[in-house]
Amino acid sequence: MKTSFWLFFVLLTVVTTVIATEAEETSGDDNKTDETSQGSTFNAEDHKDWGSYYDPKNEFCGKFDCYKILGFDYESFGKEHATKKEITQRYRTLSRVWHPDKNKKRADAKERFVKIARAYEVLTDEEKRKEYDFLRYNQEAYMKKYGSDVMWTYAPKSDTLMVVIGLLVAGSVISWFIQKQQWQNVADKIVKAAVEDLGMGKGGSSESKKLRDKALTILEEQEKNNSENGDSNGDAGVSKKEKKKQKKLTASEKRKQMEDSLRPIVTDLVQEMDDFGAGYHKPTWKDLMVVKLVLFPVVFAKGVAWNTMYGIRRLRKLPLSDEEREVLTRRALGEIAWTAATEEDQKEMIKRDLWVGQNMLDWEEEQEVKLLSAADRKRYNRMKKKGKGKED
16 A cells, blocks of 8 residues: 555656646747747747838837737738737737846847837727727828827928028029020010111111111121132132022022121120110129119118109199109100110100100100101191191
8 A cells, every 4th residue: 555655656756847847848938939829939039020000109109010019910811810818928928038137138128128018008908909900091090189290390490591691692693694684685686677677667776777787887898808808708719600599599588698697797786785775784793683682772762752852842833853854754655765765855755744644645646657658657747737727
């Protein structure tokens, strides 16, 4: 009886020892691995894929996926999501590896453990987890709840002085080119009018007529010099066939040839003209935006002062001064028409009180008559005389 008892005791001791040894081995392995409900093995030390999630305000796990941090895949379709028990088990497995007190060799242990603890906190809170799952595919709802500023951040502050200087420099460059383009547009029109010999009614002017005459004189001198020097542009060295061709040119072809010869000469003459009047001049430092801004208060103050004095003089019923008559005439005509007129014409305009409505109408009618041909002008004068005779 005693022998049986001792055999049973020895056998029980051996079995207990074996079970304890296996338990210790299993416990040692659990520090690094565990088995998921799907049967796959999870290695806590090698787990580095934390996925991504839209959480710029760090309400949950920041830019990482809480499920992925704990080694679960939310996107595993057809499989049940991890239960609270599985999440707790996984958290314990990861904690054994990444807790700062148990893994002092890894410098990033503390940072990883904080993320692991936050993921566990979110996924074990039923309300928080439900919200987390809902906002996963609904960024608009996330923005409404946690603020609309999540899409951007403030840029570093710019130096205000440098910004202002930059704007002034850019504005000055632009104003310079605008002035240059305005001058060039007028120059192109004058060149076209002079080369094509356009009349007053088609865009020509007394200035374009003078330019054409000057260009024709220069062209004649060039042809004369070429002829004397036997230049290839003259008759010397020209074959008989080419001479016959020149003789057979039609009137339009001859005109075209003349225009081609005049164009470079007229262009050079126009380039020498810095100011066409009425503000159409080649750009200078005065046209820079910076200069205009500096001078604007002075110009504005002068304008206000002049208009104030003019109003006072009108209230006092004083006669118009020469300066006032000139200013009123320039305003009535416009700056372009005033500047384009000769000095004698300007004096005549001032005498005629063109700021008076009827006087301006009569003057405009006279200008239209000047644009007519000689025959049309005579016809107009006869009709006007007949009209006056009937009135008498």
